[in-house]
Amino acid sequence: MMLYAEHTWGHSSTITNPYDTMVLNLDMRKNSYASKAHEAASLMLCSIAEKKGDMLRYYNTTGTVRAVGVSHTSQPQLIEFYIETLALEDVEVRDLAGNLYTCQVSPHPRGRKISFIDTLSYGEEKEYTYTARHKAPETLNTRHCYMGAEEVRDIVNDYDPVTYRLPYEVENKFFRICYKPGDGITSFVDKRTGTEMAGTAIPFFTPVYQRTPLHQEVPFSSYEERRALGRNIRGKHAETHIGKLMEITCMEHGPVFTQLRLHYSLAGTVKADVLLKLYEAIPRIDFTLELGKTISDEVESVFLSLDLNRPGNGTVLRKGAREAFRPGIDQLPGTCMEFYMSDDGAARLSPEGGVLIAARDVPMFYTGEMQHHPIRLCDGAAENNARPLYSWVMNNNWETNFKMDLSGFCQYDYSLWLTDISDPEQAMDELHEQLFDPYVLIVR
DSSP, X not given: OHHHHOTTOSOTTTTTOTTOHHHHHHHXXXXXXXXXXXXXXXXXXXXXXXXXXXXXXXXXXXXXXXXEOOOOOOSOEEEEEEEOOSOOOEEEEEETTOOEEOEEEEEETTEEEEEEEXXXXXXXXXXXXXXXXXXXXXXXXXXXXXXXXXXXXXXXXSSSTTGGXXXXXXXXXXXXXXXXXXXXXXEXXXXXXXXXXXXXXXXXXXXXXXXXXXXXXXXTHHHHHHHTTTTSSSOTTOEEEEXXXXXXXXXXXXXXXXXXXXXXXXXXXXXXXXXEEEXXXXXXXXXXXXXXXXXXXXXXXXXXXXXXXXXXXXXXXXXXXXXXXXXXXXXXXXXXXXXXXXXXXXXXXXXXXXXXXEESSOOEEEOSOSSOOOOOXXXXXXXXXXXXXXXXXXXXXXXXXXXXXXXXXXXXXXXXXXXXXXXXXXXXXXXXXHTOOXXXXXXX
């Protein structure tokens, strides 16, 4: 891991001569370091799971699983496991006391994923049985007008009050999210208080691509353009492209969660979809950015908007797993306020209730303007902490040793929870614990 993270990454001509054999060789070598680290971590996890009784391979449609609580939170949590068989239509999940749990069976490339909700304390181990059962066939209810002959459910009705609304909004007892092709997310409501959380800048969940074209007449333009950025992260002639929502697809709708796919059109990509998963029993939203990035030698950045508009709300981060701090306030005077790193994510806190945002794969956050601008350094003013918040997904800004090519297919996972905590340290502690769902072993 140290070899992979070594601060200069690669060869000094990475930007000026990305075709060079040494540049390409060091890229492969760095990927090799990362692959070896991933392999070592996977082997250690498999070894621990095996010692705890995990079968490691599981094809049976009936069996027993053991969930292990690895978080200090006492709230209901998501419990999930995979069965490597395509023959599983539906299951019945019970604990050893015979209590039946509401569960949802989802498709997975290698079989089926089973999801349900329960509460486990830290270190607690609890066993459940799962039993295959045939899924009840869906029949047409002729007493209710809820679907046309072509099986499109677009009629307002009380029999299925969810499906006909999904092209326009998704709602449970915690959230209401409204969206519209062309406009994107138009409303994001915290139903605890009725607070409209949709920000005034770029809507939450929206991907953003920014590029600074190179001046081809300038010698070593790929280097010089980057060197001239200064404290900005884009050039004066940068172009900003905000993802345009084209279509909304319901991937799954069940008793545990509803999952939507938001199809965005975004320059610099061949795919920029955001998947939203809302749970019926817990105040949590999982969202994933699926990105197909094209190749370019220009100065590039990709962001995901996390902008929330909450009266009296402040942004809190935790840097290096130490103290929680408010950007623009709890930092040295005269230091940068444009971007930060946080190991776990961010919190938006207020006395009326806050929001915890986990950035599971992306430690960088951007809080500056989405255009070239004069850089104002920290003076401790309260308005510094009211800036829009973005996840800074990727960039190729460095002018020498860091990789220029951002292209490829990848995904970035995030989660959001509602919280009643208003203390910054307690909120970031809670966010850290929420990152760890129970670990599931299949024991027989």
